[in-house]
Amino acid sequence: MLASSPQVFVAGLFHETHDFVDAPTGLGDFEIRRGEEMLACVGDSSPLGGVLEFAREAGWQVLPSVDYRAMPSGTVGDEVIEAFWTEVPDAWSPDIDAVYLVLHGAMTASSTPDVEGEILRRFRELPGGGDVPIFGVYDLHANISPAMCEHADALVAYRENPHSDAREAAVRAASLLDRCLKSGERPSLSLRRTSLIWIPSRTGTVTDPMNALERLARELESAHEKIWAVNVAAGFAYSDTVDTGVSFQIVGTATDAENAAALDELESLAITLDAIEPEIAEISPDDAIALLRDHPVDGLTVLVEPSDNIGGGAPGDMTGLFRILLGGEIENAAVCLNDPESVAQLSNHAIGDRVTLSLGGKGSRLDPGPVPLDVELLSRSDGHFALEDPKSHLASVAGDRFEMGPCAVVRHAGIIILLTSTRTPPFDLGQWRSQGIHPETLTAIVVKAAVAHRRVYDPIAARMLWVTTPGPCTSDLKSLPFRHAKIAT
Ligand SMILES: [Zn+2]
Structure with missing residues (x-):
């Protein structure tokens, strides 16, 4: 009928x-x-x-x-x-x-x-x-x-x-x-x-x-x-x-x-x-620093941190690659950390204030923990942005808009840190541009994803490096305590 x-x-x-x-x-x-x-x-x-x-x-x-x-x-x-x-x-x-x-x-x-x-x-x-x-x-x-x-x-x-x-x-x-x-x-x-x-x-x-x-x-x-x-x-x-x-x-x-x-x-x-060799091979943090310092490229290096893949459920505040940027004294670089506590701490400060924060490292026991750092407050916002790309990977969950929650942008030496209050997968550049940051003008940016970021970052990247750091979305499945799924050994 x-x-x-x-x-x-x-x-x-x-x-x-x-x-x-x-x-x-x-x-x-x-x-x-x-x-x-x-x-x-x-x-x-x-x-x-x-x-x-x-x-x-x-x-x-x-x-x-x-x-x-x-x-x-x-x-x-x-x-x-x-x-x-x-x-x-x-x-x-x-x-x-x-x-x-x-x-x-x-x-x-x-x-x-x-x-x-x-x-x-x-x-x-x-x-x-x-x-x-x-x-x-x-x-x-x-x-x-x-x-x-x-x-x-x-x-x-x-x-x-x-x-x-x-x-x-x-x-x-x-x-x-x-x-x-x-x-x-x-x-x-x-x-x-x-x-x-x-x-x-x-x-x-x-x-x-x-x-x-x-x-x-x-x-x-x-x-x-x-x-x-x-x-x-x-x-x-x-x-x-x-x-x-x-x-x-x-x-x-x-x-x-x-x-x-x-x-x-x-x-x-x-x-x-x-059985074929995976196209994407991860490198060590030491190799990533050596490449950034000794083999600079003309344009943006995207540092991918799959262990903290936000789109895969990771907390987005792991400090592995953040520490690499700091240790390597990389200039004109940016990272986004989901850190509502630090954003709240900055809410009473004036733009230009210098503040000591304990950044990131709060969301997973696999992280070495927060990084104490002296930063300058550059800006604050409500974290709302319209998706630039309606076919963004983010659109499957968010539709046309995304709320990062209250945000703050801070700087330490040559590193810009975007602090959000809601985990924001790096699938749409509106995330950065809404905060006045233009990723294509940077030397290096940390992206907490596995592959879903590529639709927006491939076109602006001079090179993309996948780096192994500790985290829940580790590529080494054997290191996770599976009870039901049958992981090949
Ligand atoms: Zn999916």
Whole structure:
């Protein structure tokens, strides 16, 4: 039966959970939109904005439920999942025609390692939920579980990392739902998990293995009429679950044998590519200093600190590379540290004052600790900025704007330090330019990321150096105390 104006229940639950950072993630860390508030996102750069715009054009009657999103961070408290689920039935109607979910796919809570699988299972138990089409979009860094594939009809992954296509992927998933509603065809999800677990710096889609896997996925989609979408889920290594790792799914109406053949191709390509030398090799702090001092380049050196990858859930205040800049007496350099305590301490000072602060090093026991430093206060702000790039990796969470919280810019010798009150992944240059700092004019800048910064920093970098420092997003997975994920030894 085809409704001309189908009622589609829309909800969002979005968190990438890092199980090895110290601080848990509570309800207060989530940005929550309810009912009509969700509709205000229509047309913005987020996945929710994309699906709402599609819904309007397709003539869906949207039942907005609730949208929970937070930046990547530590293990989620059980109360968050229960709070979310308490709100879902408010907008539920047994007469709905479909469900659309905006998910991340790598969310874990203290007692629920597979949050998305559990939530999808609960949808199936709602009155009328047993047989309704459930579609959704998820982040390329998802750890996809059998329960997710059992309870959803179709989930569609982002295809790019940096995630310039989060909104586009949401629209693709919505258009597949529209196809299902109009044709009456019900797709299913066929899952292939692998034993591969990749650190974030191996999951960029500009390079292999992901580039070749995405290309193969597109070939399989265009070669088979019954394959609606092929997902390459790169996984999120710091989420410690039995589902952690690289997986593939086929969405469509192909036979089990056809799906298995396509999944075999994807898996064997992944295994082959896993053996190649990673394109990104990290260097030691000593080598980084030697390069900065003895082999200067004309232009900006981007010093990448993957161990403090904010987009991966790290605290953004690790002092490893900051100490390198200080020790190397590097001139015309900048670093951003998330340090609300220092920002608060500066709130009563006048511009130009000299203050001694204990900078950074408070967010993880893996850091040697705060750096005591005499600094000059250059400016303060409310930390609000509009994204310069609507396809920014940040847009998948933030939409069009980001709040860094109260900020201060201080200087010590030749080093400019931007202090924020909210962790701000370095995915949009508006972060710096809103503070009067122009990264392209610097000699060196510290970037706390793995690869997602490249969309904005590649065009302005004369060179990019990945440096090994201690931190929760370490590239040495064997150094982390995994309990569930099977890390190869
Ligand atoms: Zn991601």
